[in-house]
Amino acid sequence: MAADKSVVKEASMLKQKEMIARNYDAITSKHETGRKVSSTFVPGNLNELFMTFGILNNLPEINAIQNGMKKISGGHIMEAEKSGHSEDVCTYVKADIGMMSKGNIAPNGKPFPAPDMLMLCYTGCYTFMKWFELLREEYKCPTIMLHVPYEGDGRVTSNMRDYVIKQLKEVVIPGMEQVSGVKFDIDRLREYMRASAKAEDDLVWCLKSAKNKPSPIDSYFGGVYYIGPIFTAFRGTQDAVDYYKMLRQEIQGRIDRKEGFVTPDGTVLTDQKYRLVVEGPPNWTHFREFWQMFVDEGAVVVASSYTKVGGVYDYGFRHDPDNPLESLADYVIGVYSNLNLPTRVDMLAEYIEEYEADGLLINSIKSCNSFSAGQLMMMKEVERRTGKPGAFIETDLVDPRYFSAANVKNRLESYFQMIEQKRRGGGSKAA
Known part of the structure; x- marks a missing residue:
């Protein structure tokens, strides 16, 4: 192993750190800027579509990861279990629920604002749906679900694709227009x-x-x-x-x-x-x-x-x-x-x-x-x-x-x- 103590943080890591910090600052300052915020998940997230409407993207499982790496997720999980969540429940969920009960503090030390929208792209994890039911009870905000068919035969069929496109046109895009007040611009x-x-x-x-x-x-x-x-x-x-x-x-x-x-x-x-x-x-x-x-x-x-x-x-x-x-x-x-x-x-x-x-x-x-x-x-x-x-x-x-x-x-x-x-x-x- 060649040791080079000058290699501490590469430029790309420093850039990524700055990007993440800027995004959290934008989310936590939504009341000052008037920006809309959606909570969504990593698998299947529609980031390009969010940006088309000027909506900021907050990801609950990424917040749980951040708190896990900071070694504070354990306390959040214990808090969620005290309120009745089983030991067998996904710990991302419990870390998120516990964080909410402890002030819902973002990595920048500021409280997360309530989201204006919950956007669920169901991609193979039933727990995601139950998680968003809990968030919907907490925040009382519009919830949009894009139901994604399971790739059971190992390929995407035209019927599967058409089913998702229909939802995008009739449910997701109109819902984002209503939340954001911005008209959809395909260009x-x-x-x-x-x-x-x-x-x-x-x-x-x-x-x-x-x-x-x-x-x-x-x-x-x-x-x-x-x-x-x-x-x-x-x-x-x-x-x-x-x-x-x-x-x-x-x-x-x-x-x-x-x-x-x-x-x-x-x-x-x-x-x-x-x-x-x-x-x-x-x-x-x-x-x-x-x-x-x-x-x-x-x-x-x-x-x-x-x-x-x-x-x-x-x-x-x-x-x-x-x-x-x-x-x-x-x-x-x-x-x-x-x-x-x-x-x-x-x-x-x-x-x-x-x-x-x-x-x-x-x-x-x-x-x-x-x-x-x-x-x-x-x-x-x-x-x-x-x-x-x-x-x-x-x-x-x-x-x-x-x-x-x-x-x-x-x-x-x-x-x-x-x-x-x-x-x-x-x-x-x-x-």
Whole structure:
């Protein structure tokens, strides 16, 4: 490992931090500016459409992640459980509900204003609907639901697309017009989609750079930063275009220097012993500690399913300004959380082959049925197809009670030993 203590924060990370801070400032100052605010979710979010109406985009699960990384989500979860929410309920929900009962304070230290609208794009998670029922009871504001058909047969049909477009025309767009007081302008939507497609091109290039040896990125722990702008409130903005251009230049520099990825402590991991594909979200309350366990073993994640929850761009989808409503429909139907299990297995197996990974690691999330259901079957099927070993660890999203560092570390060490045994038996070779 080449240590370079001057590498603390890359320019792209500093830019992203500034973008996020500016967005929270805009949300919390809505009473002064008169801007409208919508609460929505990451999978299938319609950011370009929000911007067409001048509506700000606030994402409850991102707020829970922020509080998890700040190690304050545990108290919020306990508060929600005191009010009757079960231990088995998604901890994103409880972190959000608990935050509301403790003043609803945003990351900038100011209180979140009540949203003017709730926008639910249902994409494979029933909990989202129940979550928004609770928010609707709290805020008494208009609630718009875009029902997204499940991609049960592994493809988007014309009937599915037409069903979503009909809702966009008859429910979503009129609802946004009413909330915002702004008339729908399809040319403005096309303009934002052009910016989206540019950013998406660069994001895909960045993710595919992990095919290099050594990999200049970590596609799971590092990947959650890379997907941040495009999966949240910035897709379609010039900020996102500039961010991904900057990120691409930084990664190209590491490729040119034959360097690995930047670790949590600012060093560069070039001596990479294990290349992994990871399924499932990360744990946020112990994010750095979790990542450091991989770094200490010389492990890099070269592809992950979690970096596709807001769009499977590496399989060719781009927002299309020439067909804006059709493009929105294809987007919300095609995000990872709306794909059936056989399609997910296909994707994970392809990643192992395409990125020359040593195996599949699954992080099963205790409170997330949407991701965790079927994961053991998926692991066994990927093992059967690829001949590469799989492993299973368990944590949670933002509940610190369900992160056992010793348990995770022991399982990881056992898994890396399994990979070594596979190599000695004629399996995958060290990168």
